[in-house]
Amino acid sequence: MLQQRVLQVNDGADRVRAVAGEFIGTAFLLAAVVGSGIMGERLAGGNVAIALLANALATGAALVALIVTFGPISGAHFNPLVTLATFSRRRDTIGTVAAFIGAQIAGAVAGVMLAHAMFGTPLIAWSTHDRSGVPQVLSEAVATFGLIGVIVSGSRRTPAAVPFAVAAYIVAAYWFTASTSFANPAVTLARALTDTFAGIRPADVPWFILGQTAGAGAAAAAFGWLLR
Numbered sequence: 001m002l003q004q005r006v007l008q009v010n011d012g013a014d015r016v017r018a019v020a021g022e023f024i025g026t027a028f029l030l031a032a033v034v035g036s037g038i039m040g041e042r043l044a045g046g047n048v049a050i051a052l053l054a055n056a057l058a059t060g061a062a063l064v065a066l067i068v069t070f071g072p073i074s075g076a077h078f079n080p081l082v083t084l085a086t087f088s089r090r091r092d093t094i095g096t097v098a099a100f101i102g103a104q105i106a107g108a109v110a111g112v113m114l115a116h117a118m119f120g121t122p123l124i125a126w127s128t129h130d131r132s133g134v135p136q137v138l139s140e141a142v143a144t145f146g147l148i149g150v151i152v153s154g155s156r157r158t159p160a161a162v163p164f165a166v167a168a169y170i171v172a173a174y175w176f177t178a179s180t181s182f183a184n185p186a187v188t189l190a191r192a193l194t195d196t197f198a199g200i201r202p203a204d205v206p207w208f209i210l211g212q213t214a215g216a217g218a219a220a221a222a223f224g225w226l227l228r
Contacts, residue, residue, distance in 0.1 A: 019099045021074035023107040025066050029078050030111025030190050031118070032062035037197035038119045051197055056174035060167040067163035076163075079184040080104055081216040085148055088220065101186070108190035116194065127192050127199030131179060136204070137211040139179035144215030145222075146173065147183045152223045185209045 033055070040054030070076040077083045080101040087097050113123045150169050154162040173181030182188045182200070188209055192202045200208065 015096060015099065018074040019103045021070045022077060022100050023103040023110070025070040025074065025076055026078045026104045026107030026186060027111035027114060028066055029059075029062060030108045030187065031114045032111075033059050033187065034112050034115035034191070034194050034196060034198045035118060038115065038121070041197040052174065052180065055197065056171045056180075059174070060171035063167040063170060064163045067166060071163070074100075078104060078107075078186070079147075080186055081144065081148065081184065081212060082151060085152060085216065085220055104186040105189060108186040109193060112190045112193050121196070124193050125195040127195045127201050129195070129197075129199040129201060131200045131204045131208070136179045137207050139177035140182060140208050140211030141215035141218070143173045143177045143179065143181035143183040144212040145219040147181075148216050148219035149223050152219065153227060156227060179208070182208055183212060183215075185212055188212070 036058030037051070037055045040051035040058075044050040044054070066078070067076040070078075075086060077086060077100060083097060083100045083104070116123050116125070146169055147166070150165050151162065154165050158165075170181060170183070173183065182191065188200060188205055191198055191200050192205050193199075
């Protein structure tokens with residue numbers, strides 16, 4: 001993730017490959033998140049802790065594999081806030097940033113639909129999973145602050161360890177945050193389309209994104225100073 005070599009999207013072919021990588025990688029990430037949530041809930045026999053553990057471990061494992069796979073292609077952002085943090089100090093065009101974010105959102109929606117198709121559920125089902133309240137929004141700010149911090153610091157000092165650090169942080173944040181650590185606006189939007197274990201009510205989505213944006217902004221400022 002954030003591999004500077006692959007973010008030199010200086011020509012059209014490089015940009016197309018990078019955007020395609022973001023689409024496919026984000027789709028597989030959401031397929032892992034939603035699919036493992038469905039599988040965990042079906043096999044846990046009503047034990048929510050076991051379902052959450054299965055969901056967290058599968059997501060962490062998928063993150064390592066996807067970041068290693070798509071890092072050389074697009075930088076493996078899979079997250080609009082990571083894209084904004086990555087390009088904030090560069091002179092890439094707004095079009096590149098917009099293309100990345102559009103691919104991430106579209107890929108996230110495609111991944112949810114793919115998970116639904118694999119488990120024989122309706123391709124789109126608006127979530128009724130209540131994730132409202134200040135503690136949830138605060139949790140998203142905390143989760144996103146930590147994620148951006150891990151990425152920004154790790155990519156500068158120990159880039160080879162970033163896939164494992166990101167996955168470890170997300171698995172941990174599934175458990176130490178009340179929101180189970182979405183930490184990603186594209187993921188949040190897409191998870192409103194699944195009425196399963198991983199879902200979130202559409203009414204709660206704007207508040208989650210607000211918390212995530214605040215956390216990312218605070219992390220960018222804090223680590224910009226810490227790493228100076």
